[in-house]
Amino acid sequence: MAAPLEVIVTSDSGSQLWNSTVFDLHSGSSLLSYRGGNSAARTLTVLNGEYLLSAQLGKNFINMWEIQRKDQLQQKMVCQGLVNCVTASRNGLFLLAGVAETVYLWEVSTGKLLSVLSRHYQDITCLMFTDDSSHFVSGGKDNLAVVWSISSVIQLDLSHTPEPRHVLSRHSLPITDLHCGLMGAQARVATASLDQTVKVWELSSGELLLSVLFDVEIMSVTFDPCEYFLFCGGSDGNIFQVSLCSQSLSRDKTFQSDNDGNQVFKGHRNLVTCLSVSMDGTLLLSGSHDETARLWDVQSKQSIRCLAHKGPVTNAVIMAAPANMFLPDSRPGVPLPRFSRHLHTSEGGDSGEVCVRLGLYTQAKEQTYLQKAERLNNLMNAVTDKVRGGRGLGCAASDFSFLAGVLVCDGLFEGCFKCYLSL
Structure with missing residues (x-):
C-alpha cells in the first residue's frame, strides 16, 4: 500500500500502552504508535519532518522520537518547569516551549537557548509560529496574546530586552487556544477565550478584525486552509463553523446558525480541546474530553x-506525512543536539555569539522586493532613454542577472543589442 499523503496524529491522557498514535486519514486504520508516557495538551509537534516531540503530561521534560523509530525515545529534554505548550517552526530552525509565564526559544541546530521571554503575567497556554517562521504568537491565562518577531527576539545586544511587536489585549478571560493563518507576516490570527468569544486579528498591524460571541466558553479554534471558515470548539461539545465571507459580516457579531455558512457540528459529549482541517478543506478533525x-x-x-481513546484527548492534528515516517531504515539528516537549560551567554567557553543557520539559500544578504523593483524600474527607464535618444546600447544582461531572468541578445538594431527579460 502506498504511503498516505496526510495522516492523523492523536494523543490522550489515559493510555498506558502508547503516547501518541498515527492513523490513516481516509481509512482510520492505525499505522504507528509512539511509546513512552503521555502527552500534555498543545505540546505535540513535528520538528523538521524528522522528529516527533511532545511534553510529558505533568512533568518538566519533552519527549523526542525519531519519526520512523516508534518504539524508542531518542532523548528527553529537561526544562525549567512544567511545560504547558510546545511548537516548532516550519523551517525547522527553532523550538519554542511555554513554561509557567515564560517563553523559551532554542536554536535547533546547536541546542542553544537563545532567548527567555517574560512578557506574560500568568501561565502561557498556547504557542504558534506563522507559516513563514518569521513571527510567533503566545497566549496566556492573563487574557493576553503577544505577537513576537523572530528578528527582534534573536539579537546580538543581549543587554536589550526584546519587545513584542503587538500585545493583543481585548479578551477579558484566559486565552485557551490560537491559530495563525497563512501569508506569514500578513497572516490573520484567531484567539479563543473563556470569555465566550473568538477574535480575529491582523498580525501585521495588531488590529482587531472580528469578534464573535458564543453562548459557551470556547476551548479550541482553527481556520480552513482558504480561510473561508472559522471553526470553534465549545465547552458543551459543539463545534461552531463561522463564515468569514458573509457580506453582512460586522466586526462584532453574535453566533447564530443560519444558511449563510454559520453551522454547528454536533456529536461530542464534552468540551472540544483541539481542531484541525485537512489540506483540501473537506475534512475536520476534533479531539474531546469525551475520550474520542x-x-x-x-x-x-x-x-x-x-476514533476511541483511553482518556481525554490532549492532541489531535491532521498533517502531511513526513517523507521518512514509513521508512524504518531511514535516519534523520541531522542528529538532535543536547538542548541547553541556560542562556548561551552563561555557559562556559561560550563567546556570546548567536549562531543562527538560516539555510543554504538564505545565508547571503538579499535585496528586498522593493529594492529589486526599484532597481528594475531604474534600469528600464535607462534603456528607454537610450532608445529614444537614438543611441546604441550595450547588452543589459548583467544588469538584470539579479532577477535570475533569461536574457537574449539578437542584434536586430544596427550598432546595438536588443535585450529582453523572460521570467
Missing part, C-alpha cells in the same frame, strides 16, 4: 469516523 477524536465532513456536517 472525530473526523467530520465539512460540507454535510456529519461525523464520518470516531
Whole structure:
C-alpha cells in the first residue's frame, strides 16, 4: 500500500500502552504508535519532518522520537518547569516551549537557548509560529496574546530586552487556544477565550478584525486552509463553523446558525480541546474530553469516523506525512543536539555569539522586493532613454542577472543589442 499523503496524529491522557498514535486519514486504520508516557495538551509537534516531540503530561521534560523509530525515545529534554505548550517552526530552525509565564526559544541546530521571554503575567497556554517562521504568537491565562518577531527576539545586544511587536489585549478571560493563518507576516490570527468569544486579528498591524460571541466558553479554534471558515470548539461539545465571507459580516457579531455558512457540528459529549482541517478543506478533525477524536465532513456536517481513546484527548492534528515516517531504515539528516537549560551567554567557553543557520539559500544578504523593483524600474527607464535618444546600447544582461531572468541578445538594431527579460 502506498504511503498516505496526510495522516492523523492523536494523543490522550489515559493510555498506558502508547503516547501518541498515527492513523490513516481516509481509512482510520492505525499505522504507528509512539511509546513512552503521555502527552500534555498543545505540546505535540513535528520538528523538521524528522522528529516527533511532545511534553510529558505533568512533568518538566519533552519527549523526542525519531519519526520512523516508534518504539524508542531518542532523548528527553529537561526544562525549567512544567511545560504547558510546545511548537516548532516550519523551517525547522527553532523550538519554542511555554513554561509557567515564560517563553523559551532554542536554536535547533546547536541546542542553544537563545532567548527567555517574560512578557506574560500568568501561565502561557498556547504557542504558534506563522507559516513563514518569521513571527510567533503566545497566549496566556492573563487574557493576553503577544505577537513576537523572530528578528527582534534573536539579537546580538543581549543587554536589550526584546519587545513584542503587538500585545493583543481585548479578551477579558484566559486565552485557551490560537491559530495563525497563512501569508506569514500578513497572516490573520484567531484567539479563543473563556470569555465566550473568538477574535480575529491582523498580525501585521495588531488590529482587531472580528469578534464573535458564543453562548459557551470556547476551548479550541482553527481556520480552513482558504480561510473561508472559522471553526470553534465549545465547552458543551459543539463545534461552531463561522463564515468569514458573509457580506453582512460586522466586526462584532453574535453566533447564530443560519444558511449563510454559520453551522454547528454536533456529536461530542464534552468540551472540544483541539481542531484541525485537512489540506483540501473537506475534512475536520476534533479531539474531546469525551475520550474520542472525530473526523467530520465539512460540507454535510456529519461525523464520518470516531476514533476511541483511553482518556481525554490532549492532541489531535491532521498533517502531511513526513517523507521518512514509513521508512524504518531511514535516519534523520541531522542528529538532535543536547538542548541547553541556560542562556548561551552563561555557559562556559561560550563567546556570546548567536549562531543562527538560516539555510543554504538564505545565508547571503538579499535585496528586498522593493529594492529589486526599484532597481528594475531604474534600469528600464535607462534603456528607454537610450532608445529614444537614438543611441546604441550595450547588452543589459548583467544588469538584470539579479532577477535570475533569461536574457537574449539578437542584434536586430544596427550598432546595438536588443535585450529582453523572460521570467
